[in-house]
Amino acid sequence: MSRKEKIIVFSAHSDDFVIGAGGTIAKYTQQKNKVLAVVFSYGEMSHPWLKKKVVHKMRYKETVDASRLLRCRSIFYDLRERKFLEDYQAKNMKETLVQLLEKEKPTKIFTHSHEDPHPDHRAVHEITLEVFNELQQKPELYMYSIWNPVSFKTHYPSLYVDISKTFSLKLKALWKFKSQKVHVLYPFFLLMYKSIKDGMKMRTRFGEHFFRIK
Numbered sequence: 001m002s003r004k005e006k007i008i009v010f011s012a013h014s015d016d017f018v019i020g021a022g023g024t025i026a027k028y029t030q031q032k033n034k035v036l037a038v039v040f041s042y043g044e045m046s047h048p049w050l051k052k053k054v055v056h057k058m059r060y061k062e063t064v065d066a067s068r069l070l071r072c073r074s075i076f077y078d079l080r081e082r083k084f085l086e087d088y089q090a091k092n093m094k095e096t097l098v099q100l101l102e103k104e105k106p107t108k109i110f111t112h113s114h115e116d117p118h119p120d121h122r123a124v125h126e127i128t129l130e131v132f133n134e135l136q137q138k139p140e141l142y143m144y145s146i147w148n149p150v151s152f153k154t155h156y157p158s159l160y161v162d163i164s165k166t167f168s169l170k171l172k173a174l175w176k177f178k179s180q181k182v183h184v185l186y187p188f189f190l191l192m193y194k195s196i197k198d199g200m201k202m203r204t205r206f207g208e209h210f211f212r213i214k
């Protein structure tokens with residue numbers, strides 16, 4: 001991580017980028033690299049009884065608070081959960097995202113895994129590949145995992161990042177998402193288990209594990 005980097009993290013829901021890459025994000029920004037989290041949905045499905053505007057405001061605030069801790073920027077798109085690909089087509093998001101990436105010129109993109117059982121996560125993976133193919137200047141492309149706790153079946157090269165110094169920031173950022181009913185259920189012990197397991201690969205306390213796919 002010596003030369004200055006610009007990182008973009010694609011995130012289906014507002015807390016995915018923190019669960020999947022929060023420690024790495026904080027590490028990058030501490031080393032004066034710029035990180036932008038792109039959140040694809042506000043996630044109204046977990047609060048169907050609340051007005052859309054209320055959920056948006058809540059999610060926005062939680063994400064801004066979490067991003068402040070990790071020192072990254074974040075932006076939202078308003079795709080409906082479980083209808084990502086439909087909305088992506090209808091809203092011509094491909095062009096929007098290509099323009100965003102051409103403006104930001106990331107050196108690395110992190111996105112969801114195609115092996116993730118959550119349909120929105122897999123949709124973001126597909127969208128990422130489609131947009132990536134349009135780019136003139138290709139960044140490195142990595143994937144992170146949310147709901148595949150044990151291991152990937154994939155044989156892509158691994159990137160392990162030592163997050164021992166930023167792991168507590170990651171946890172603090174995660175606590176900001178009090179309204180994310182679905183993901184707050186993401187078991188704490190699973191996160192600990194994965195972080196320690198990935199850390200052991202580097203003989204360090206906590207790690208995050210990514211796969212380079214492009």
Ligand SMILES: [Zn+2]
Nearest residue numbers: 012013016121
């Ligand atoms: Zn998610």
